[in-house]
Amino acid sequence: MQNRVTRLDDDRTPRASRWAADENPRGRLWGLFALFSFVLLAVIARTAQLQIGLSDDYQREFERIAESFESIPSRDARIISSDGQVLARDVSYFQVAVHYRWLESPPDPGWLKMKARARLTRRQRRDPQLMDAATRQVLDQRAQMWRNLSKLSGIDSSELARRREKIQRGVEHIVASTEKRRAERLNLNSQSAETETDDGGGTSWWQRGWATVVKTLTTTPDRGRLDPIVVQEQEDYHAIIREIDLRRGMWIEAHPEQFPGLKLTEATRRRYPHRDLAAHLVGYRTPISQERLASRRERFGGRDPLDYRAGDRIGKAGIELSYERDVHGVHGRRRLLKNHRGEIVSSEIKRQPLVRPDLILTLDSRLQRHAEELLDAALNGITAGSPEAEEGNELPIPQGGSIVVLDVHSGAVLAAASAPRFDLDLLVQGDELVLENAKRDRRSPFLPRARRMALPPGSVFKTLSAAAFLESGVISAGREFYCQGYLHDPDHHRCYIFRHHGVGHGAVDLRAALSRSCNVYFYTAARRSGPNTIVDWASKLGFGQPTGVDLPGESGGSLPSLRRGSGRNNRWQLADTLGLAIGQSSLTVTPLQMARLMAVVANGGYLVTPHLVSRMGAIHSAVDQPNTESEFSRAAVRIAGLAPDTLLQIHRGLVDVVEDPQGTGHKTVHLPGIPIAGKTGTAEVGGGKPDHAWFAGYAPANQPQVAFVVVLEHAGSGGKAAGPPARKLVRELVRLGLIEGKLEIAAIAE
Numbered sequence: 014m015q016n017r018v019t020r021l022d023d024d025r026t027p028r029a030s031r032w033a034a035d036e037n038p039r040g041r042l043w044g045l046f047a048l049f050s051f052v053l054l055a056v057i058a059r060t061a062q063l064q065i066g067l068s069d070d071y072q073r074e075f076e077r078i079a080e081s082f083e084s085i086p087s088r089d090a091r092i093i094s095s096d097g098q099v100l101a102r103d104v105s106y107f108q109v110a111v112h113y114r115w116l117e118s119p120p121d122p123g124w125l126k127m128k129a130r131a132r133l134t135r136r137q138r139r140d141p142q143l144m145d146a147a148t149r150q151v152l153d154q155r156a157q158m159w160r161n162l163s164k165l166s167g168i169d170s171s172e173l174a175r176r177r178e179k180i181q182r183g184v185e186h187i188v189a190s191t192e193k194r195r196a197e198r199l200n201l202n203s204q205s206a207e208t209e210t211d212d213g214g215g216t217s218w219w220q221r222g223w224a225t226v227v228k229t230l231t232t233t234p235d236r237g238r239l240d241p242i243v244v245q246e247q248e249d250y251h252a253i254i255r256e257i258d259l260r261r262g263m264w265i266e267a268h269p270e271q272f273p274g275l276k277l278t279e280a281t282r283r284r285y286p287h288r289d290l291a292a293h294l295v296g297y298r299t300p301i302s303q304e305r306l307a308s309r310r311e312r313f314g315g316r317d318p319l320d321y322r323a324g325d326r327i328g329k330a331g332i333e334l335s336y337e338r339d340v341h342g343v344h345g346r347r348r349l350l351k352n353h354r355g356e357i358v359s360s361e362i363k364r365q366p367l368v369r370p371d372l373i374l375t376l377d378s379r380l381q382r383h384a385e386e387l388l389d390a391a392l393n394g395i396t397a398g399s400p401e402a403e404e405g406n407e408l409p410i411p412q413g414g415s416i417v418v419l420d421v422h423s424g425a426v427l428a429a430a431s432a433p434r435f436d437l438d439l440l441v442q443g444d445e446l447v448l449e450n451a452k453r454d455r456r457s458p459f460l461p462r463a464r465r466m467a468l469p470p471g472s473v474f475k476t477l478s479a480a481a482f483l484e485s486g487v488i489s490a491g492r493e494f495y496c497q498g499y500l501h502d503p504d505h506h507r508c509y510i511f512r513h514h515g516v517g518h519g520a521v522d523l524r525a526a527l528s529r530s531c532n533v534y535f536y537t538a539a540r541r542s543g544p545n546t547i548v549d550w551a552s553k554l555g556f557g558q559p560t561g562v563d564l565p566g567e568s569g570g571s572l573p574s575l576r577r578g579s580g581r582n583n584r585w586q587l588a589d590t591l592g593l594a595i596g597q598s599s600l601t602v603t604p605l606q607m608a609r610l611m612a613v614v615a616n617g618g619y620l621v622t623p624h625l626v627s628r629m630g631a632i633h634s635a636v637d638q639p640n641t642e643s644e645f646s647r648a649a650v651r652i653a654g655l656a657p658d659t660l661l662q663i664h665r666g667l668v669d670v671v672e673d674p675q676g677t678g679h680k681t682v683h684l685p686g687i688p689i690a691g692k693t694g695t696a697e698v699g700g701g702k703p704d705h706a707w708f709a710g711y712a713p714a715n716q717p718q719v720a721f722v723v724v725l726e727h728a729g730s731g732g733k734a735a736g737p738p739a740r741k742l743v744r745e746l747v748r749l750g751l752i753e754g755k756l757e758i759a760a761i762a763e
Contacts (some may be wrong), residue, residue: 023460031438050376071113078350083361084322085345089481090369092295092332092340094378095427095627100295101333101437103281107262109162110250113184115155115274116177120435125151129392140465154273161271162474166254176253183303188356190307191244237351250276283326285437291381293431293461294374294625296331297441300324320344320553331461332625336372343367362558375425375627384416386433387738391725392456409703412455415462415604416742418721421612421711424621424647425709426562427719431462436560459588464562467570468724471696471731472530472677473707474596476663477610478539479523481550483659487542490662493520496533506591508532508731509695528676530693532595544575544585547593551600553652554613555620558604562623583606596694607709608722613689614663615717619649667691668714678708681736684743687754688714691739693731703727706734712743718752 092101114124130138130149137143162171253275262277283298301321309317319341321327327341328334345366350359394410418428435458439447451458460466482488496509496518508531511517518531526534539547551557557572573593575585592598605623612621624647667690670676671683677693691710698704706728711720721742728734747754 043606066547066747080362081349081351083347083349084320085347085364085366086278086280087342087344087366088368089283089298089326089342090340090629091371093371094291094374094376094381096377096379098378098579099286100291100374100378101283101285101298104284104527105279105281106256107259107277108252108255108280109166109257109262109265110276110278110392111177111253112250112274113180113247115158116251116253118485120152120155124730158272158274162253162275165264166257168254175254180251180253184244184251186303187244187246187307187310190311194311211236246323249323250278252280253277255280256282280324283441287378288436288438289434290378290385291376291429292434292437293463294331294376294381294426294429295437296328296333296335297437298328298333298563299327299441301327301670329478330566331564332372332374335563336626338374340369342369370629372629373627374625375420375427376429376625377427377749377751379749380418380428380745380751382429384418384428384430384742385432385434387723387741388414388416388430388725391728391734392432392737408734409727409729411706411725411734412463413457413460413466414725414728415466415722416721416723416738417463417604417608418719418742418746419608419612419621419623421615421717421720422619422621422649424609424623424649425627426623426625429463429625431460431466433458435459452579461564461566462724463602464560464564464603464605466566466724466726467568467603468705468726469598469600469696469698470596470602470607471694471705471707471708472532472595473600473694473731474600475527475530475535475594475710476614476667476692477554478535478547478554478594478596479527479552479666480554480655480659481540481546482542483523483662484550484654484656485542485546487546488523488538490523493522494526494534494537495520496531498533500536500591502535506532506588508537524666524669527663527692528669528673530670530677535594536591539590540587544573544590544593547590548572548575553654554610556600556602556606556610560603560623562605563625567605568603570603570606571599573599576752596696604722604724607707607724608720611711611722612721613655614651614660614667614713615690615720616649617657618652618655618660621649622647664690665715667710672714673712677732678710678736678739681732682708682710682740682743684740687712687743687747687752689740689743690714692716693736695729695731698727703729704731706731708732708735708739710739712752713754716753718745 062159088103091099091103093099114121117124127147128151129144132147132150133143159170159173162168163173257277265272265275266277284298285292285295287542301323303323305327306321306323318340320343321341322344325341328337333340343366345362346364348361348363391411391414394407408543414432416428416430417426420424423756433454433456435451436447483490496508498508498515498517500506503511508517510529517533518525518529521529521531521534523534525531556570558569559567561567573589589598593600609623613619668688670678670691670693671689673679678689678691682689682691689710689712691708694705694707694709696705696707704727706725708724708731709722711717721739723735723739723742725734725738743752746752
């Protein structure tokens with residue numbers, strides 16, 4: 014095909030080009046102009062609406078009042094003895110508290126930025142150099158504040174830094190625990206969701222697909238990280254100086270520009286005015302640790318039912334621990350309204366602090382003090398009034414001891430002394446020397462011996478054995494057995510009188526056997542009854558189990574198991590039965606258990622529950638309200654199968670222990686004018702150590718009102734070591750009017 018040349022003068026009409034010029038360009042320009050004008054007018058209209066129509070709404074948002082709450086500290090309940098002595102109470106003092114963000118190191122970036130922005134105008138905040146300068150000013154002010162506090166308080170800067178670090182570690186521990194709980198909860202929810210997704214056996218493919226679409230559209234997208242947790246302690250004040258005098262505290266209040274982030278708060282401290290009096294009974298309170306606080310919040314799902322806060326105290330022992338819910342005061346609640354700058358606009362008390370009512374104890378502080386003095390004298394080797402001292406012989410110095418006094422009808426604890434003791438007031442003040450000395454003391458001063466010291470009771474236990482033998486019909490009260498001083502072998506199973514004087518008791522019945530503490534009589538009866546009778550009655554009378562006293566950590570002692578013994582192949586032997594009958598073998602009891610046994614004989618066969626708290630008033634607030642009282646009553650339980658005649662026969666024997674000139678307690682316990690019933694006990698321990706000394710009884714013997722026990726560890730003979738303190742105890746009971754009696758002139762003079 015040949016190329017054809019087109020002539021310029023060709024008259025044929027050429028074809029129209031695709032890029033031909035617009036025949037109406039002005040129309041298109043007006044269209045674009047109209048479009049942009051519409052958009053611009055919309056923007057102007059919306060701006061006008063924001064500036065004019067909605068300005069009030071934005072202004073209200075800017076002036077929005079933020080609501081917050083703060084706690085108002087309360088007081089813990091007082092603990093008061095039955096004779097009106099305050100054994101524990103709160104005292105007020107001032108302390109310096111610092112907001113957590115002002116002590117945190119390094120400072121929280123968000124808080125630091127907020128403080129820096131507050132120093133600048135809106136326009137200045139856009140300048141990075143001005144923001145950096147404002148940030149440095151905040152940090153300088155923070156450092157200067159700590160220097161000012163150190164100078165004012167006299168506390169070294171390094172010590173303040175140590176306290177800050179301790180507070181921060183505690184708060185960080187709470188944050189970590191909270192984050193851990195959140196992670197576990199999210200992990201649990203994730204596993205649950207995966208389980209629901211995987212469980213698609215009963216659904217069709219389109220249903221599962223639709224569920225996926227719905228979940229995708231309705232579930233918040235995962236941003237890859239969780240928002241940081243902010244706990245209450247991070248926005249709260251913490252005590253940095255526990256106690257400060259009023260003059261220095263008022264200086265801080267009067268110069269807030271020098272002490273930003275600090276405030277003066279009123280706090281309370283637990284005091285024990287009588288120091289070591291009834292220390293093991295009252296117990297003590299110490300500030301709750303951050304770990305314990307975090308543990309409680311974790312346990313209760315973040316909401317503590319007792320509303321514990323950092324710095325609150327919690328019971329550690331004794332009544333302070335067992336009645337924690339009744340002692341711990343409930344914080345008040347104040348509502349604060351703040352503007353956007355954090356300034357307080359107004360405040361309102363939403364809940365008054367609730368002060369717990371006084372706990373009134375059954376304890377008589379005068380009797381308790383006297384009992385403790387008796388124990389102190391014994392532990393210091395003062396043995397005045399004992400036959401050994403009069404004869405010039407020295408008794409072993411006991412390692413520890415306890416005296417318990419119970420109301421025989423109600424079980425109320427009138428005294429429960431333990432020695433050695435410790436100073437409650439010094440302990441709660443954190444005196445390191447007190448703690449170190451107590452730890453080095455081999456006598457265990459922190460051991461509450463009245464309820465936790467479990468020792469073999471020795472012949473005091475014959476009181477129970479006598480009841481078991483009489484009720485089983487093995488013996489009768491008038492049946493006599495001949496005592497030659499030993500059962501079969503002069504070297505084994507002997508009486509105390511034979512070991513020391515080489516003679517026996519001769520023919521004795523139950524009354525004489527109790528009075529003279531004849532082992533051979535009880536060996537003979539035990540061979541006839543077997544061990545089951547003794548163990549069964551011991552269980553009925555509460556041995557081998559706690560008494561239920563309202564104090565923590567009570568021991569139940571040890572009641573022998575008949576499946577195990579001390580003989581060959583660890584089997585129960587006859588020797589175990591004989592030892593059990595006289596309070597030996599593997600039997601151990603507490604002073605509280607033995608006092609309750611004496612109460613059973615004294616009150617006609619009722620098992621009482623020892624208790625220390627008598628009553629308390631209803632919860633009342635800081636404002637005056639009627640104070641109603643509630644009493645604690647604990648009913649005694651009648652012991653089934655214990656005949657009145659059995660108790661009468663035992664009672665006669667116990668009276669002769671003290672009143673009969675041949676009784677083992679006559680020389681040391683007999684008190685003219687006051688009939689006393691009781692039983693001496695000398696518990697062998699072996700290993701070359703002195704025996705444990707016991708005396709348990711009740712008074713007045715003709716109309717019993719109180720049961721009591723005196724026990725001294727490794728003090729030797731029960732009659733010689735424990736008898737004199739028992740006699741002095743009864744004399745003090747009469748003098749204080751706690752029991753009825755008329756002391757003769759000789760006893761009063763003594």
